[in-house]
Structures are given as C-alpha cells and as structure tokens.
Amino acid sequence: MRQEFYKTLTSPVWLVILVLAVVLPPLLPSYYLHIVILALVYVALASAWNIVGGMAGQISLAHSLFIGTGAMLSTALLLKLGVNMWLGLVISAIISGVMGAMIAWIDFRFQLGHLSFVLITMAFAEMGTVIVEGWDFLGGASGLLLPQDKGDFLAFQFGGGIGAFWVMLVLAIVSILINVAILNAPLGYYLRTIRDNENAARAIGVNILRYKIAAMVISAMLSSVIGTAYVRYLTFADPYLLVSPIIIIEVVLFATVGGLGRAYGPAFGALLLVPLGEILRGKLGGTLPGLHYFIYGVVVIAVILMSPRGLLPLFEKWFSRMRPKAATSK
C-alpha cells in the first residue's frame, strides 16, 4: 500500500513542476500571476476538503469555519495581541482541529444522515459568520487590515507576488500529497468503507468514530493553515470573503467537478475552473452584467451532465483510449 506513495514522491512530474515554477512566474503579468496563486489556493482547499467530502463522502459545509478561523483569528491575534503570525497559524489550526473533532463527534453521536450532516455543518458555518460579524476582536463586519508585506519570513511575510506563489504552491502540493498518502494508507480504505456503507463498515469492525474524527481533524487543520496563508496574500481579512458560504460552495464545486474522492480530482477541478472563472470575468465582466456567470454556469452544468463522477475520470478514460496498452489494470 505504501509503495504507491513513494512512487508518487519520486515521479519525474515534480521536476517539470519545479522548472515551471522557477521559470514561469517572473514572466507572467501580475494579473495572471494572481490567477495562478488563486488557483493554487483553491487546489489546496479543495484537496483538503476532499479528505472529508470525497473520501468519507461527508459533504461538510463547515469548512468555511476552519478557513475563516485560520484567516481571521491569526490576523486578530497579530493585530490585537501582537502574536507572531506563525504562532497564530498554529493556534488557529489547533482550534480548527478541535472544532472539527466536535462536529465529527456530533455526527457520530446523533447518527446524522447525509442530509442532516450537510444542514448541521451549514448551521456551524453560519454561526461562524455571525460570531465574526458580531465580535470586534475578529474585526466585526468591517474586517481587518494586515500590515504591509515586507517579505520578513519570520513575521509570516513572503513579499507578495512570487513569494505568495511559492507558499501556495507548497501548500497545494502538501495538500495533494496528504491525499495520496491517506488514500494508500489503511485510513483511506476505512474512510471509503464509511462512505460506501456505514453499516457494512461497522460489520467488519471499523472504528467509525475514530476515523471520522481523524479525517475531519486533518482536513480542518489543513484548511485553517491554508486560510492563514491566503489572508496574508490578500492582506485584507474580509469576513464576507473568508468566512462566507461562497468560499465553501466554490470548494465543493471544484472538488465535485474535478472528481470526488480521488487524490488529484479536486486539484484538477480547481486548476480548470478558477482560471476559467477569472478569465471569463476579465473578458466579459465589462460587457453585459452577469454574462460571465451565465457562461460559467453553463460550463459547470455541461461538465456535470457529461461526467457525473468528475472530469478527471473522464480524462483518464480518453487518455487510456489513446494508449490502450498502458491501461490494462487498475
């Protein structure tokens, strides 16, 4: 089971990514660099969400709470209490992990079905929005402004632009690698048994509570760390962006379009849809209001109709048709 993970680590694809990462960003106009960074943020977030939403099949909308904690709390700790943002990142991640464990426990204790789980996590997310808006410490409704990014690494500053690109690239890769590692470890198999059939999982002796909590805690902490890095890039901690239902719905959408439960599926979805959304907005945003949303929506619907299990499985099928020999066994 572990071999697969090491094979991934030693894949020559990393070399290609490294070369691209060194060569490309300095050549890109800042607007396109911004799109790349944004895509990487969502690659990381969608992959982190995939551990709970894809592998365990639990459609959690509470992740905006973890992203928001990572962003707002670490910012507030820095601005209000002078806590170094690295430490703020760790504190936020721990708090997100505890909240995640609580939600997983509630799910287990009250045997929530799929729909109730979605609704309960949505309620938690909504609660987060209300708390942030109503609590001045976290910036209230007006948000918080971080000090200018001077590239001081020890203060969690990366110099904007290319620095942020590297941070997000590392987070995206770490997030994907955690997916690969879990999928090839017993945990990944147990999560899939829980997704496929919780009763059957119980019948073979899977400790459901333990693995639900494990998945949620890993996913929540990862989302929180990405949230902290994201707010440092944005410089402005905007509650309507970072603790909003919109961010989590985007994450769920990208993961679903890419391919739920697969190591590279959610990343694939984010890499396609974020640039598509941004470029449509850039090219068409000024013409007819709402037109870019319309086209974006049509594309998403077409993808879901064409391949309900996501784009990645579809591409794999095309690819194996082109090279029939390579795809004999799975």
Place this chain on the structure above:
Amino acid sequence: MLEVDHLVTGYGGVPVLHDVSLTLNAGEIVGLLGANNAGKTTLINSLSGMYAPMSGRIRFEGHDVTAMTPKQRVEIGIIQVPEGRLVFPDMSVRENLLLGGINARARAHRPRTMDHVLELFPRLKERLGQNAGTLSGGEQQMLAIGRALMAEAKLLMLDEPSLGLSPLFVQYIFGIIDRLHAEGLSILLIEQNLNLTLRHAQRCYVLERGKVAIEGASDVVKDDPRTRRAYLGL
C-alpha cells in the same frame, strides 16, 4: 457459546424485542425465523452491538459482551453478514476481502484465510481485480460471506442470505453454509425461507412480534402448527 438472556431492545425508548432469550452451542446452526417486523434484524443487530439493549445480557464464550462496541465484538469473533449484502461497490473484490480481516486477531493470517475463502468461492478468485459493484447479486452474497470469513468468525450471523437470489444461487449459498458448519463454525441464520432454514438448522427459534413464540429442534418446530400461524401473522 452464545447466551442471550432476557434481552429487551428498542428504538427511542419503544421496545421492539421483548424479553428474548436464546442459546447457541458451539458448532451449531441455529435458525431464526419470523415474518417481517418480527424483530429478527433488530436481534442480530443487538448481537453485533449496533444497538445498546434496554435490559438483558449477552454472553459469548462465557464473557459478558453486553457493553462491548461493534468493533470489540468483531475482535472476539462475532461477525455479521448484513442484510442486502452491503459490499463496498467502488472497491475491488480483493480490497473488500482484505478489509474483512482488519481486526487485530485476523490481520496477521489474512493471506491464509484469503486462500481458504477463494477455495470456497472459486468465482471470487476469477473476479479479484473487479469492482465489487459490478458483481451479480449472488456473487455479492459470496463476497459478503467471504468478507465475514476473512474476519475469522467464530460465530457467523447471516441476515437473509437468500434475499433476492435465484433458486440456483440459494442452493449454492446453503451448500456453503453446510460446508462451513462441517468445518466447525457456529452459525446463526436469519431467514424468511421457512423450509430451507428448517432443513439446514439443527434448532430454530420463531420470533413473533418481538417475542420468542416457538423454540426447539427443527423437526419439532416444523410440525408445530403455530409456526405457520406465526408466519402468516395471524
């Protein structure tokens, strides 16, 4: 081997099983009969630990297991084959079987147990790499039983193994049950199929509205006029 003592189980405070007592000796096939809603599945799920009983005791090999979690019960060898087969459809047959043996007791012998299971079900051997969701109903039932055997069951609890299968497959599955019995496995068999169960089990219990209505050797239960009546729910 298994002693159920005055068990009361229910959902949300409303009892479904009233004062059910049952014993199963090592190496025996015991049939659990009853119409729909008689409480058969509730009983088997209480034995596997899915529901905590409201009162009563469950003992297994002399130990009180009433308070054990489902996982702990799997670890001491109480294994359930859930109703409706419930294989993991997106995983291969091999992965399904390996997952059957994840408990601490069975894990180390998985390759050996796997050989035994594949010898019992040659059909599964041909389909090892295939996704379980693509198997036929009968093959999925084989896989569900095979997965339970991978856990090194001491007590195998089968919940309606004939459900939705063609007569030929039913015959085959019951042949396997007889063979497992000959190998010394203790089996609790839940069935709607009266005649089939009476033929294969040594003793039977007939549940009626959550109570044991009739119990005894299969021949005796078979000739008891109340059995038919319990079945028709009169």
